Amino acid sequence: MSLLAPERPITNPFLPYLATVKGVTQLTPDIKLFNLELDDPEVREGFDYRPGQFAFVSAFGVGEAPFGLVSLPHWKAGVEFALRRVGTVTRALHDLEPGAKVGVRGPYGNYFPLEDYRGKNILIIGGGIGMAPLRPVIRTILERRPDYGDLTIINGARSPQDLVFADEFDSWATAPRTRLELTVDRGDDNWSGQVALIPSVVQELKPSPANAVAILCGPPIMIKFTLARLKELCFADAQIVTTLEAKMKCGMGRCMRCNIGDKFVCADGPVFTFEQISHLLEPF
C-alpha cells in the first residue's frame, strides 16, 4: 500500500521544467540548434544527462516531442537540441525567437556507454540529422582524448548545406589521432570534398574491427547499407551501436507507442547494439 500513500506529495512526472530560449543557430536550411536555459537555478544545476539520452521539448499550446540532447552538462552553457523542421512541434519551435518560453521534461533513456569504450578505437558514422546525437559523443571523446584509441568520424548529408555542426569540423579534424571524413550525396560549386554515399565511404576506408566500436546514426536506408558494409569488414553485431527513434508520449514505458515487441525505445533504449536489435521482435 506504500505506493498508494506517499509520505510527501509526489511530483507530476508530466510537468516539464520551464526554460528560456537563449540562442537559435541555423545549422542547415531545415535544422536549427536551440540553446535553452532552465529557469530554476536549482534545476539547472542538477540537470544531469549523458550522450544518447533524450528529453521532451514543449512548444506550449502545440505539444511536446522527444529529442536527443546534443550538449554536455558540464559545459554549464545551457541544454542544446538540434531540431529538424518536420512535424507540428518542430515547426512551432522553429518559429520561436530568443526569450521565448519552452518546456523541458527529462532526461530519459539509456546512453552510449562511453566509459566502457575507453581504450578502444571509435568509428562514428552519422547521416544528416543523425549526426546530432553523436556530437556529444565526439565531444566527450575529444575532451578525454588520451582515454580512447583512434577516432574516425564519417559525416554525410544530402548536400554541403545539410552537414550539421560544420563550425566544429576544424576542431574535430585537427584533434590528435582523429580523422574526419565528410561526404555528400550531391556537391555544389564550393564543395571540394567527397561526393559519395556513406556506405561507399565505409567500404573505401576499410576501418578495422579490431578493438573497435562503431556508432551509427542516420536514416533507416543509410543504417541498412552501412551495417552491411561493416559486417563485410567483420564487425560483430555487438560492436555496432545505434540510437533508435520512435513516437513517444510519456518516456516512462506507459503510453505504448515506442515499444518494439517487448522492448521500449524510451526505457530499454534509445541506445541499442545491433546484437540487441537482432533480437527485437518487430521491425523498427
Added chain:
Amino acid sequence: MSQLISRSDLTAWINALLAEYTVIAPTKVDSLALYQPVKRADDIFMDFGITALSPKEWLFPPTETLFTITTQDGTMKLEAPPLDGKNLIFAIRPCDARGFRLLDKVFLAPPADTHYAQRRQNTTLIGLACSKALPQCFCTSVGGAPNDASDVDVLLTEVEEGYLVNIVTEKGQAAVAQAKLIEKDVTPPSPPNLKPVSTEGIVEATLRAYNDDYWERLADRCTHCNVCAFVCPACYCFDVRDHINQGKTERLRCWDSCQAPGFTRVAGGYTPRPTKGARLRQRFGHKLLYYPQQYGDLLCVGCGRCIASCPVNIDIREVMEDLQKLGVKSVSARA
C-alpha cells in the same frame, strides 16, 4: 456468522455515503448501463449485468488535464488540477476491480503517475459479486472469480435477505461505518459456473506465433474502430496533446488505441506498424506477451466486453485458442 445488510438499510447506507463521497454507480443511460455519479440511492440500476464501459474512466479518464499553462505579467505558470475529492465506486464487478490492479502496476511504478495515484488513493471500491455469468465472461480463466474479493475494499453478495457484506480493507471499514449491519448465519450462494478457456502456455504460444501470417488473416476483417480498447478495463494506451480553448492552454491526456493507423507514425510520415495485422499483433502481443513478461499477469480480466462489442466478432478467447494451436503446429513442423 456473516455480516448482512437488508435492502432498505442498503438504501439508507448509500444515501449516507453520498454526504461524504462522490458515489459512482451503475445507472441506466438510455439503453446503456454506465457507471455515473448518482445523487441518490434510487438512481442506481442494480440489475446491470455488466456495464457497457468499465469504471476505468473514474481513475483514468478518457480526457484529463495534466496541467494548465497560464501567463500572467510575463510569468508562465504550469499548474496541475487538484484531485482531492473522495470517490466511491459502488457495485464494481470483481473483474473490473482486478483491472485496477493491472493498471496499478503501470501507473504506480516509479515515477508514479500523480493523477492516477491521487484518484486511486481517494477512491473506495465497493464490489458486487456476480450472481450470474454472461456468455462472454471468462474471469476464472485469467485469475479472477465472480466472487473474488481481492481487489475491492468491501464485497457485497446478494442473498435473499439482502446483501452479505465482506469488509476487506481499512478503507472498506471506514465506508461501512454508517451501514446498519446485522450478524446472521447465511450461507453464501455458490458462484456461477463459467466455461473455462485455456491460457496454458499462452505467453510462449504468442511468442512462437509472432511472425505467423495469422495476424494479417485475423486482422483482415478488423475495422480499426478502436472499440475493443475503449471498453477494456485493462487497456491504457494514451495520447498527450495540447489544447487551447477560450484562451486557456492545457496539456491533456486522452485515451488512445493501438489499433489506430497513425498510432506509431512519426513526424515525417514513417509508420513502424503500417498494417492492420501488425497493429492487431500489438493488441494481443501486449495483453498476452509483453505485459505478462513485464508484470507477471495477462493484461485481461475476462470481462468479455471486447468480445461483445467488436463489430466483426474478433474474440480474444478464440485468438488464445488459435495461438495455442499455431504454437503446437509450428513446434511439430520444426521437429
